[in-house]
Amino acid sequence: xxxxxxxxxxxxxxxxxxxxxxxxxxxxxxxxxxxxxxxxxxxxxxxxxxxxxxxxxxxxxxxxxxxxxxxxxxxxxxxxxxxxxxxxxxxxxxxxxxxxxxxxxxxxxxxxxxxxxxxxxxxxxxxxxxxxxxxxxxxxxxxxxxxxxxxxxxxxxxxxxxxxxxxxxxxxxxxxxxxxxxxxxxxxxxxxxxxxxxxxxxxxxxxxxxxxxxxxxxxxxxxxxxxxxxxxxxxxxxxxxxxxxxx
Amino acid sequence: xxxxxxxxxxxxxxxxxxxxxxxxxxxxxxxxxxxxxxxxxxxxxxxxxxxxxxxxxxxxxxxxxxxxxxxxxxxxxxxxxxxxxxxxxxxxxxxxxxxxxxxxxxxxxxxxxxxxxxxxxxxxxxxxxxxxxxxxxxxxxxxxxxxxxxxxxxxxxxxxxxxxxxxxxxxxxxxxxxxxxxxxxxxxxxxxxxxxxxxxxxxxxxxxxxxxxxxxxxxxxxxxxxxxxxxxxxxxxxxxxxxxxxxxxxxxxxxxxxxxxxxxxxxxxxxxxxxxxxxxxxxxxxxxxxxxxxxxxxxxxxxxxxxxxxxxxxxxxxxxxxxxxxxxxxxxxxxxxxxxxxxxxxxxxxxxxxxxxxxxxxxxxxxxxxxxxxxxxxxxxxxxxxxxxxxxxxxxxxxxxxxxxxxxxxxxxxxxxxxxxxxxxxxxxxxxxxxxxxxxxxxxxxxxxxxxxxxxxxxxxxxxxxxxxxxxxxxxxxxxxxxxxxxxxxxxxxxxxxxxxxxxxxxxxxxxxxxxxxxxxxxxxxxxxxxxxxxxxxxxxxxxxxxxxxxxxxxxxxxxxxxxxxxxxxxxxxxxxxxxxxxxxxxxxxxxxxxxxxxxxxxxxxxxxxxxxxxxxxxxxxxxxxxxxxxxxxxxxxxxxxxxx
Numbered sequence: 001x002x003x004x005x006x007x008x009x010x011x012x013x014x015x016x017x018x019x020x021x022x023x024x025x026x027x028x029x030x031x032x033x034x035x036x037x038x039x040x041x042x043x044x045x046x047x048x049x050x051x052x053x054x055x056x057x058x059x060x061x062x063x064x065x066x067x068x069x070x071x072x073x074x075x076x077x078x079x080x081x082x083x084x085x086x087x088x089x090x091x092x093x094x095x096x097x098x099x100x101x102x103x104x105x106x107x108x109x110x111x112x113x114x115x116x117x118x119x120x121x122x123x124x125x126x127x128x129x130x131x132x133x134x135x136x137x138x139x140x141x142x143x144x145x146x147x148x149x150x151x152x153x154x155x156x157x158x159x160x161x162x163x164x165x166x167x168x169x170x171x172x173x174x175x176x177x178x179x180x181x182x183x184x185x186x187x188x189x190x191x192x193x194x195x196x197x198x199x200x201x202x203x204x205x206x207x208x209x210x211x212x213x214x215x216x217x218x219x220x221x222x223x224x225x226x227x228x229x230x231x232x233x234x235x236x237x238x239x240x241x242x243x244x245x246x247x
Numbered sequence: 248x249x250x251x252x253x254x255x256x257x258x259x260x261x262x263x264x265x266x267x268x269x270x271x272x273x274x275x276x277x278x279x280x281x282x283x284x285x286x287x288x289x290x291x292x293x294x295x296x297x298x299x300x301x302x303x304x305x306x307x308x309x310x311x312x313x314x315x316x317x318x319x320x321x322x323x324x325x326x327x328x329x330x331x332x333x334x335x336x337x338x339x340x341x342x343x344x345x346x347x348x349x350x351x352x353x354x355x356x357x358x359x360x361x362x363x364x365x366x367x368x369x370x371x372x373x374x375x376x377x378x379x380x381x382x383x384x385x386x387x388x389x390x391x392x393x394x395x396x397x398x399x400x401x402x403x404x405x406x407x408x409x410x411x412x413x414x415x416x417x418x419x420x421x422x423x424x425x426x427x428x429x430x431x432x433x434x435x436x437x438x439x440x441x442x443x444x445x446x447x448x449x450x451x452x453x454x455x456x457x458x459x460x461x462x463x464x465x466x467x468x469x470x471x472x473x474x475x476x477x478x479x480x481x482x483x484x485x486x487x488x489x490x491x492x493x494x495x496x497x498x499x500x501x502x503x504x505x506x507x508x509x510x511x512x513x514x515x516x517x518x519x520x521x522x523x524x525x526x527x528x529x530x531x532x533x534x535x536x537x538x539x540x541x542x543x544x545x546x547x548x549x550x551x552x553x554x555x556x557x558x559x560x561x562x563x564x565x566x567x568x569x570x571x572x573x574x575x576x577x578x579x580x581x582x583x584x585x586x587x588x589x590x591x592x593x594x595x596x597x598x599x600x601x602x603x604x605x606x607x608x609x610x611x612x613x614x615x616x617x618x619x620x621x622x623x624x625x626x627x628x629x630x631x632x633x634x635x636x637x638x639x640x641x642x643x644x645x646x647x648x649x650x651x652x653x654x655x656x657x658x659x660x661x662x663x664x665x666x667x668x669x670x671x672x673x674x675x676x677x678x679x680x681x682x683x684x685x686x687x688x689x690x691x692x693x694x695x696x697x698x699x700x701x702x703x704x705x706x707x708x709x710x711x712x713x714x715x716x717x718x719x720x721x722x723x724x725x726x727x728x729x730x731x732x733x734x735x736x737x738x739x740x741x742x743x744x745x746x747x748x749x750x751x752x753x754x755x756x757x758x759x760x761x762x763x764x765x766x767x768x769x770x771x772x773x774x775x776x777x778x779x780x781x782x783x784x785x786x787x788x789x790x791x792x793x794x795x796x797x798x799x800x801x802x803x804x805x806x807x808x809x810x811x812x813x814x815x816x817x818x819x820x821x822x823x824x825x826x827x828x829x830x831x832x833x834x835x836x837x838x839x840x841x842x843x844x845x846x847x848x849x850x851x852x853x854x855x856x857x858x859x860x861x862x863x864x865x866x867x868x869x870x871x872x873x874x875x876x877x878x879x880x881x882x883x884x885x886x887x888x889x890x891x892x
Contacts, residue, residue, distance in 0.1 A: 012803060029530040029643065037754070038533050044752045044807060049799045052806055054323065057496040058536045060637075061421055062327045080640065088643050109467055110804045117444060120324050124436040128429035129388045133308040133706050136379070136386035140343070143397030153390040153415060156422060160326055187388050 001028055001092040005039065007051055008099040010108050017108065019097065028088040032075065033058060033065065035087055036098075052111040058083040060224065063159030066166070067112055068099040073163035073222045081161065081224040101166035105173070105209040116162050118208040119176060125204035126197040127180040129189050148186045155182035157225045167222035170211030175219035177205050178235035179227045185238055195242035202239060252781070252826050256873040259513070259862050263712075264368040264668035269883055270350075273372040276668065280711050281718035288313035289439075291717050292476035294461055296448045296503045298325030300420070300698060301681025302482030303427035304705025306442075310434030312710060314717075317474050318431075319446045319463055321498055321809075326428045329484060329496040330701060333420025334541050336404050336412035337698040339377035344401055348409040350374045356407060357696060358884040360586075361689025362836040362852060364516070364860075367883055368668055369687045373696075376703040381413055383706055387426040391415050404543075404694045412695045417541055417633060423698055427705070446472075447809065448503045449737045451479065451677070453510050454729035458677035459722065462733045464741075466809060469802040471737055475725040477717055478676050480709065481507060485660035485682040487520065489817045489824065490769070491761025493657040494526060494539045500813040501820050504664050504683050512672040513862040513875060515665035515685035517820065518828035521692050522770045522837050524590035526656035527641050528610040537656040538641060540613075540634055542694060545583045545590070547618040547627070548651070550574050552611050556601040562612055562650050573597055581891045588691055588837035588850070589891055591655035591770050598654070605652040614650035655770060659697060661688050662827070665862040665877075669712035670704060673862075676722075678713055680704035685860065691836025741801045744811045749794035753811045756791045760814070760821055763787070768825050773841045777829040784825065785869070788818040823863055823872060830874065833857045847892070854886050 002025050010017025024042075026035045033055050040050035056064040065082040069075035075085045090096065098112065106114040144152075156179070164175035181198050184190035190197075206212075213232060220229045265275040283291060291314050295306050298320040306318045320328065340353040353374040358365060385391065385399070391413050392400040404412035415422040434440040445466040452460035452475060460475035486501035487493035508514045525540045551572045553565050573593055575582045585593075594611045597603065604610045619627050624647065628635070635646045642652070663685040670678045670686075681701040688696060767780035791814070799805040834843045834850035835857070843851045860877040 027531050027533055030533040031535075031641075034533045034535050037535055041752050041754060044796060044798055045750075047796075047798065050807060052804055056322060056327055056498050057329060057332045059332050059494075059538055061332050061418065062322075062329070062496060063324075064322060064327045077640075084637075084640055086640065086643065113804060116323055120326075120432060120435075120442075120444070123429060124432040128433045129386070130433065131383070131386035131388075131430070132311055133304075133383060133430075133710070134379070136382040139341070139381045139385040140398055142385065144393055145397050146393050146395050149390055149393040149397075152388075153392075153422075156390050156415075156425065157418065159421075160324065183390065184388050187390070189386055189388050 001026060001087065001090070003090065003093070004095040006095060006097045007112070009051070009111055012110055013107055026087055028086070030087050031058070031083060032067070032069070032085040032087065033083050052113045054113050055083055060084040061159060063161040066101050066114065066161060068101065068166060070097050073101065073166040074224050079224055079226050101162055103165045103171040103210070105171060106162060106165060118210070119160050119162065119173070121208055122173065122177055122201055122204050123180065126193065126200040127184070129184055130193060131189070142188050144187060152183050152186040155179045155227060155231050158227050159225055161224065163222040163224060164219035165210065167218040168211065169216055169218065170214060172213045173205055173210040174213035174232050174235065175223060175227055175229070177201050178231040181238060182231040182234045185234065194238060195245050198235060198238040199242045251871060253830065253871045254873050256864060256875045259665070259875040259877045261366065261667045261877065263671070264366070269367060269371045272368050273375055277711050280715035283714050283718050285313055289315055291315065292317060293478050293480060293713065294474055294476040295319070295480045295482055296461065297328065297482035297484060297683070298428070298431065299328035299330035299482060299484055299681060300424055300427060300701030301683070301705040302480070303328065303424065303431045304702050305480060305482060305680060305709050306440050307427060307430035307434055308706050308710045309713070310431070310437070310439035313439065316434070316440040317443070317476060318440055319443045319448060321445065321447045321466065323444055325431060325442065325444065326425060328424060329499050330424045330698070331421045332496065333698055334417045334539065335543070336402065336414035336419045336695045337380065337423065338411050338695040339381045339413055339699070340374055340411060341378055341381060343399065344410045346409045348411050350378070352409065353377060353411065355884050357688070357693060358881070359889070360691060360693035362691045362889065363854065363858065363881060363886040364519070364689030364835055364879065365687055366879065367881060372708065373687050373700060373703050376707045377699050379707060380699060380702045384423060384426050387430060389415065389422045389426040407693070420698060423702065427702070448483070449506065449812065450733045451507050451510050452725065452729050452733045453674065454725050457675045459725045459729065462737045464737070467804055469800070469805065471734055473730045473734055475730065477722040478678060478713055480678045480680060480713070481664065481683050482680045482705065483683045485663070486817070486820060487657045487660050489760070489821055490657045490764050491757050492529065492534060492537050492765070494523065494537050497536060500816070502813050502816045504679070505816040505820055507664060507672065507674065507677060509865050510674060511865070512674050512677060512679070513665040513864050514662070514823060515860050515862045516662035516827065517824045517863065518768065518831065518838060519661035519690055520657055520837065521659040521661060522588065522591045522655045523658035524587050524594060524655045525613065525653045527638065528605055528652050528654035530606055530642070538637070539656070539658065540638060540651070540653060542587070544613060544631060544634060547630070548583065548613040548615050549617055550583050550590070550611055550613055552597045552602040552604060558602070562604070562614070571597070571602070578891050585891050586691070591837065592839055594655055595770060610652035610654045612650035613653045615646065616650070619647065657765070657769070659692060661685065661690065661692055665860070669715065670709055671712070671716070676716070678709060680709050689836065690838060740812065741808065744795070744797050744808060744815070745801055747792065747795050747797070749796045751794045751796060753795060753797065753807055753814050756787065756795060757810070757814045757817065759787060760784070760818060764821055764824070768828050770837060771839045771841055772828050774829065777825050780825045781822065781829070784818065784822045791815065791818055826872065827861055827863065831857055831861065849890070858886070
C-alpha cells in the first residue's frame with residue numbers, strides 16, 4: 001500500500017519542530033513501527049537522518065513506544081500499543097499524521113522521542129511497598145481476597161507509556177498515578193503506607209507540571225491496557241482520607 | 248576440527264563453591280563470606296549495568312544494604328528492561344500443592360532439563376532460593392494469581408509433572424520487574440542508588456587487572472562519561488539479537504558483555520541458544536522481530552502440516568487423511584507436548600521437506616478445531632482469548648476459524664560470561680548476573696526458570712558474594728591513565744563508525760548476519776554449514792567496516808550510531824558462537840549437531856567428551872581464541888538419556 005506520512009521532525013528540545021511529508025510503500029502485514037523502519041532505511045540510504053522514535057519490546061508490554069497517530073495516542077485501534085498496530089488497519093492512499101506525545105511534563109527530546117522520566121519521579125515518591133530483601137514472611141501468611149487481588153492486578157497492568165497524559169486535555173498523569181495507588185492500596189501489604197503514599201505521589205505529580213484531573217475520561221479511552229477510570233475514584237477517596245488523617 | 252580455529256588453554260575451575268553435602272553449600276558460603284562494616288558500606292561504590300530482573304533486584308538490595316550504587320540502563324526508564332516481556336511464570340519449590348515437590352526435586356528437574364550441562368552446586372542454590380523469591384515478591388505487592396481462599400495459585404508449566412509455577416496472568420515478567428523497579432526507585436529516593444537512564448556502557452575501565460569502572464555514552468547528549476567504583480556488575484541480559492530476528496526487545500545487545508570479554512572475561516558456551524517452538528512466523532522482508540505465543544497453547548492445539556510437498560490448499564480444504572500430525576505420529580507418548588527442543592526441530596524438519604505452510608513455507612499449523620469441538624468456543628476463548636487476539640492483530644487471520652501458523656524462533660541465550668559460584672568473572676572486580684552470565688541452566692533451559700535465576704542472582708546471591716569481595720578493602724584511586732585509555736577506545740570507535748560514510752545501512756548488515764546465524768548456527772548445525780559461516784562472517788565484518796553508513800553526529804540522540812556499535816560487536820560474537828558450535832561435536836539440549844544423532848534421528852549427547860563448560864578467552868581481533876574447559880561433575884543427578892518416544 002502507498003501512504004503519505006506527515007511526521008513531526010524536531011532536531012532537539014530547543015528547536016522549533018514541524019511536520020514533514022514522506023511517501024512510503026509498505027506491505028499491509030507490517031506493523032506501524034516496521035513501516036517507520038522501512039522509511040528510515042530509505043532515508044539513511046539517501047544520506048538523510050532517520051526519524052527518531054522510541055520503541056523496544058514491540059510486544060505491547062514494555063511501554064516504550066509512543067506516537068500520536070492522526071491525533072490519537074497509539075493510533076486508532078482500541079487497547080493497542082503503537083507497536084502492535086498493523087498497517088492493514090489503514091487504507092491504501094491514506095495520509096497519516098505522526099506526532100510525539102504532547103504534554104508539558106514530557107519535553108520533546110528529538111523528533112518523536114519525548115522524556116518521560118517524570119513518571120519515574122512519581123513512583124520514586126512512594127509508588128512502592130517498603131519490603132526489605134531477605135526477611136519477607138512466608139508468602140501464604142498473607143492471604144488476599146481474590147476480588148481484591150484481581151482488581152489490584154488490573155491496575156498493576158499499567159505499562160507506564162504515558163498515553164493517558166498525551167490524551168488528557170489537562171496533561172494530567174492521574175490515571176498512571178491512580179493505577180499504582182490502586183494496585184498497592186488494595187493489598188494488605190500496602191496498607192501501612194497507604195495514605196502517605198497517595199499524598200506524596202500526588203504532590204510530586206503536581207510539582208512535575210502534570211495538570212489536574214477533571215474527569216474527561218480521555219485517559220481511559222487512550223490506555224492500551226484499558227486501566228479503568230475507577231482507579232481515579234479510589235485515589236481521590238484515599239487522598240481525602242489522607243488529608244483527614246494528616247497523612 | 249582443525250586446531251587453528253582455536254587453541255586449548257589451561258583448564259578452568261570454579262574454586263568458590265564449598266565442598267560437602269550439596270544442601271549445605273550455600274549456607275556454608277553465606278556464613279564464610281566476609282562482611283563489610285555498615286559504616287564502610289556507603290564508601291563502597293558499585294556500578295550496575297542493566298535494570299532488568301537481575302540488575303533491578305541487585306540495585307534495590309545493594310542500595311538497601313547501604314552501598315553507593317551507580318546504575319545505568321539504555322532505555323528511558325528502568326521499568327522497560329526486557330524481563331518485562333516474560334509471559335509464563337516463575338518456578339519455586341514451595342510444594343503448596345502437596346504433589347511431591349521439594350527443593351531437591353526442582354534441583355533434579357533443572358539439572359536433567361539442562362541436559363547435564365549445568366553445575367550442580369549452582370542449580371541447587373537456585374532451587375533453594377526459589378522459595379524466598381516468592382516470599383520477597385509477595386511482600387512487595389507483586390499480584391500473583393490467587394485462589395478464592397486468598398492463597399497463591401500454581402500451575403504446571405513447560406512439561407513438569409508438579410505444579411510449581413507461580414504466575415500473574417500472562418504477564419509474570421512484567422509484575423516481577425515492576426516489583427524490582429519499585430524497590431529500586433525507593434532506593435533512588437533515599438539516595439543510595441544513583442540512576443542514569445538512556446546511558447549505554449561502551450567500555451570497561453580496568454586498572455592493574457581489576458575492573459574499576461565503566462565508560463558510558465549519554466544517549467541524549469552524546470557525551471562520553473567515565474564512572475569509577477570498587478566493583479562492576481553486568482546485568483545486561485542476553486544476546487539473541489545476534490540472529491536479528493528473535494523474541495528479544497529491539498535494544499537487547501551484547502555490547503557490555505562483549506567489551507568486558509575483550510578485557511579478559513571468558514565467554515562460556517556462547518553457542519547455547521534456546522529456540523522456542525511457538526512463535527508467529529516471519530511475514531515478510533520488513534519484519535523486525537518475532538513474537539512468542541505462550542507454550543500453553545500446545546496443551547490443546549494440534550500441530551500438523553500437509554502430507555504432500557507443496558500443497559498450497561487452504562487448511563480447511565485439506566482433508567484429515569491428507570494431514571500429517573507429525574508430533575503425534577513420531578512421539579505418540581508425548582504428542583504435541585514434547586519439550587521445546589524436540590518440537591522445534593520437528594517443525595524445522597517438515598518445513599525443510601517442503602511441507603511448511605504460509606509465506607515462504609516456514610510455518611506449521613497449530614490447530615484448535617478439535618479443541619473447539621470438544622470444549623466449545625467459549626471455553627477455548629476463556630483459556631486462550633488474549634493470545635488469540637494477539638495472533639489476530641499481528642497476522643490478520645482469525646485463529647478461531649483457521650489454524651494458527653507457528654514456527655520456532657530464538658528466544659533466550661544460555662551462554663554468557665563465565666562466572667564462578669560467587670558470580671565473579673575472570674576479571675577481578677567484575678561480577679555478572681542474570682542472563683548475561685552462563686551459569687545455571689546448561690544446554691536446554693526449562694520453562695519458568697529464567698525469571699527465577701535473574702531474581703535469585705540479584706536479590707540473594709550477589710548481595711552476599713560481592714560483600715565478601717568488597718570486605719577485602721582493595722580499591723584505591725583509579726589511575727587517570729586507565730580512564731583515559733578506556734575513553735579513547737570509545738571515542739575512536741565512534742569516530743570511526745561516523746567517518747566511514749559507506750553505502751549500506753547498519754540494519755542491512757544486521758539482517759544479513761542474522762540470516763547466516765539462523766541458517767548455519769541455529770537449531771540444527773552441521774560441520775559443513777558452520778565452516779561456511781566461518782567464511783561468511785569475517786567477510787561480512789570486513790565489509791561492515793568498509794561500507795556502513797551512520798548518518799548524523801555523535802553529539803546528540805543518534806539511534807543509528809547506537810545500533811552500529813551493537814552490530815559491530817554482534818559481528819565478532821557471531822564468529823565465536825560458530826567456533827564454539829563447531830568444536831562441540833555433540834547434540835546437547837536444543838543444539839542439534841546433525842552428525843551426532845541416535846539411530847532413530849534423535850539428539851545424541853556425548854558425555855564422554857563434552858561434559859564441560861567451554862570458556863573462551865579473547866586473544867585479539869582475528870586471532871584464534873583460547874578454549875579453557877571447566878569439567879562438570881555430577882554427584883547427585885547422574886546423567887541419563889532423555890527420551891520422549
